[in-house]
Amino acid sequence: SQTIHQWPATLVQPVGSPLSLECTVEGTSNPNLYWYRQAAGRGLQLLFYSVGIGQISSEVPQNLSASRPQDRQFILSSKKLLLSDSGFYLCAWSKAKGDIQYFGAGTRLSVL
Amino acid sequence: AQSVAQPEDQVNVAEGNPLTVKCTYSVSGNPYLFWYVQYPNRGLQFLLKYITGDNLVKGSYGFEAEFNKSQTSFHLKKPSALVSDSALYFCAVRTSASKIIFGSGTRLSIRP
Secondary structure (H helix, E strand, C coil), rough: CCCCEECCCCCEEECCCCCCEEEEEEEECCCEEEEEEEECCCCCCEEEEEEEECCEEEECCEEEEEEEEEEEEHHHHHHECCCCCCCEEEEEEEECCCCCCEECCCEEEEEE | CEEEEEECCCEECCCCCCCCCCCEECCCCCCCCEEEEECCCCCEEEEEEEECCCEEEECCHCCCEEEECCCCCEEEECCCCHHCCCCEEEEEEEEECCCECCCCEEEEEECC
């Protein structure tokens, strides 16, 4: 069966520090991968999605970047965190674009 | 523009009563519709989907959803609510470009 791992679960970082959040999927190959941000337990904002290694689409301009160095690994990064980067970050995968998405447990990021 | 709307921020229901969480959509072509549930500090979990066929779709945890083409709605229902059903519920729609758009979420609260 397929599983998705996302870590860390919580993270507290000072303003201006770098960020690296990692997501890996097991049990499937060539998944579509997604990074979302959820503010205050409400709606989801799609940040990035990837249909293959090295292929990243950015949905909104921001202080963050994403990379996909391996087929089942998706990394969310920032060189310098802003206060506004605080939130709940969710990674997800799907077999195909527009298909059911399966979510990781999320990372709660607090930038202080 | 293609969109999905959840008109209620919060729904309150007594345990044992039926519940309905509303969703309306606007897409080009045939709609692909989804419901997800999110428990506190967790990722979203897929509940059910509609692609084609019967207008009443059955999903996990006793939930079902009714597709109504004329009203462009896909309301989530359960005949008898449980306290454990308390969570945040998201409706989602697949656009003609095969992107998934999530609604803003409805917080369901079941009182004992």
